[in-house]
Amino acid sequence: MKSNEQLNNVVNFLLEQTVRQMRGYAQRQLDTLQAGITVDQWVILKIIEERKQISQVELAQVAQKDTASITRILDLLQKKGLTQRIDDEYDRRKYMISLTKDGEAFVMRNLPFVNEIRSQIVRGLSPDEIQNLKSILEKIRSNLGQGSSDVFP
Template identity: 45%
Template sequence: MDRLESVILFLIDQTSKTAKRFTQRELDKKGWDITIDQWVLLKIVEESNGLSQNELAEKSSRDGASITRSLDILEKKHYLERKATPEDRRQYKISLTPEGQAFIAKNMSLVNKHRAKSLEGFSSEEIKSLKEMLLRIQKNMS
């Protein structure tokens, strides 16, 4: 039987946690006053403007309650807004505010630096293969 430290799914989880800790430390040093999970939500909203809360939860792989808390915080910071849909007042469409758009634009270069750091020493072919393997694992597990 494999030791836990050599199990691929455990290694993926540990890698994800290491990356989050590293990036959160860097964000805190820069005074962003935002969590990695909140940043991810902002980016998803930017890329898919007008999502419902359920769609955002699905795209981010987070539960509804944690999405609600994060959206409340991001709304208080004036980074996004929720607007009731005319056909169902219980459902909201989520979009970035001008402040949210400016926040992303201002800080995207730092995020890109962290992404590049995580892939230092990998060739283009290795990165392509890694993406394909990770997507295959996701498909196998869904």
């Protein structure tokens, strides 16, 4: 960042502000469901739904969250009856995470609503603009590499 550049013109700052706004919007919309679920919990449910079974370590990597956060989220989801821990048949120290039948039904029931949230977020963007945005974001992620924490506005 140049010393005379306004913070509102810095890409990192704009991305951070956009992410905060998107998460806030998505959470407000999820709250209208009165399902008692957060954006982070939805993301975890969706990852598990897509993978069918996943280890907690792999789940943390895919979600890009630390294992302590994943444990807290999984504990909450398990109390709600949406996920379950299954012992790993090859390693008794490990277990796999999967959705319960209620969890599968929850995801399927709420997926149209979540897709509507996603559509609202990109409303007004053409398919080409959305694809360009995805490409740009992937380049930025690639520039940062895995686990980079030295980027700031």
